[in-house]
Amino acid sequence: MKIIENPNKSDWSEILKRPTQTVNDIEKTVIQIFEDVKSNGDAAISKYTSRFDGVTLESNLVSSEEVEFAKTQVSEDLKLAITAAYKNIERFHAAQKTEKVQVETMPGVNCWQEKRAIEKIGLYIPGGTAPLFSTVLMLAIPAKIAGCKEIVLCTPPSATGKIANEILFAADLCGVSKIIKVGGIQAIAGLTFGTENIPQVYKIFGPGNQFVTVAKQLATKYGVAIDMPAGPSELLVVADESANATFVASDLLSQAEHGADSQVILVSTSKAMISDVLKAIDQQIQDLPRQEIAEKAIANSKLIYVESDEIALNLINEYAPEHFIICSKNEDLYVNGIRNAGSVFIGNYTPESAGDYASGTNHTLPTNGFSRAYSGVNLDSFLKSITFQKISEKGLIDLGPMIEKMAHAEGLQAHKNAVTLRLNSLNKK
Known part of the structure; x- marks a missing residue:
């Protein structure tokens, strides 16, 4: 994993680039x-x-x-x-x-x-x-x-x-x-x-x-x-000195083993945490049956040190991760400030694996920055919303003149006629 310290904001886009083909x-x-x-x-x-x-x-x-x-x-x-x-x-x-x-x-x-x-x-x-x-x-x-x-x-x-x-x-x-x-x-x-x-x-x-x-x-x-x-799957973890480096390393590796084209990123306000996580990754990866796959993914991944939680949050929102783990004493800042993420996992005892399998939330999530505009799969993903309307005679008498004026202003005479003919029939009653 590549360690990057205090990157300039102008370089964030290049640093956070996914290891994917065009x-x-x-x-x-x-x-x-x-x-x-x-x-x-x-x-x-x-x-x-x-x-x-x-x-x-x-x-x-x-x-x-x-x-x-x-x-x-x-x-x-x-x-x-x-x-x-x-x-x-x-x-x-x-x-x-x-x-x-x-x-x-x-x-x-x-x-x-x-x-x-x-x-x-x-x-x-x-x-x-x-x-x-x-x-x-x-x-x-x-x-x-x-x-x-x-x-x-x-x-x-x-x-x-x-x-x-x-x-x-x-x-x-x-x-x-x-x-x-x-x-x-x-x-x-x-x-x-x-x-x-x-x-x-x-x-x-x-x-x-x-x-x-x-x-x-x-x-x-x-x-x-x-x-x-x-x-391809991706995970970003934000961790400060309150995090458990062993846990963080296990989370990063859990996503790295998905595939060689997966990407994992650690963002931290603690250089000591970055060092400890890197050591824990080196230890844990040796025991993985999918070690070779995980190593390829780790090679595409980053350890990023920044000086404040505010900078970290801005960087994370720009990356727009699929999975986002928060292990920070300032977790409220991240929970309330995250705008772009597929699914968020909060605290030292909330592994991303929980969402992958059994906690109840859905693990089919937008990757490659698409969490800026897409939600993960949910019940509404399988439903369509259909609108209905019913207008009474009195309702059309009150609403109709508005429609006539708007249709006339747009030059759509048939639209206007559809209302006018109905209003004329009501006036004859």
Whole structure:
């Protein structure tokens, strides 16, 4: 990790740059695969599964027999842990339900808003080196609470053509409609256009690598919505002398082990804390099964010393982290002052891992600075707000002349006529 002391504000942008490829480097490949899947459907899907995942499948649909077998292969202890996490996630997302909003804006003019579930959604669950069954919970649970009718899950198969038992157990627990063995760009393309095996959906959810992120963005050009741009994982920790260096190091490594393109950053007002964290990282990383991956991510990461909490807060808001951990005696300053972050973890005993798995909040969050404008996944992500209005005769008599004047001023005569004809009929009564 690179140690940086008191960087000039003019250099923050360069210092905080993510270790990602530009969209231009990736987009050509994504467009090519999209066009192939659009034209050739499942044949193209099969070709890319063979090329990228190293397996040729007789069928990429997961059968009920596969699901039932997978459920027998998950240990009872893990089933209990997943079920407990399920309940916490369900409890937090169910609490996000809102009632119908209804207002009489003026006598006889009634307006209201109601929410309806998005009918068809696609969930992308990364596989690769770490099958993320926890992401199944994070996406399928709020979808179920929202009332989505069709929940389609895509996840890449292993080299033996299997899906992780834990993913299948979680999907079954959450009531997923259909599970398909397909990953990467081709999965997003399949959900976008629909094939014989993959249903076309209205909105795609789920994190992935940079190729999946660009593929999701391309899907929007074909009328399919996405949750957010969610790419390689990232974490920023702010820590002063009140923090526990061992804990901070463990948090940084927990995100570094996600992938070589992950990024972790420590911002501190204490040089001693930076030194202690660096030592703790060197010690802890030796015992990680994913040491090589973590080391690559750590190489892209930074330890930044600044002189005050105010400077630290400004730097953090500019970075706009996906995950933000606060270990500072001035935690209120950061809690009240953070404007750009996907999810915030407060205090020495709130590891980011809690949000990843079981505390109840959602771990599908905006990365790469998109937390400046995007929220993480929540119940509303699976809902649409529809507005309604009903106007009585008296309401139109009072409101109509305003509409006529405004429509006339905009030069839209048909708009004016739609009101005038109704008012004339009322005057004849």
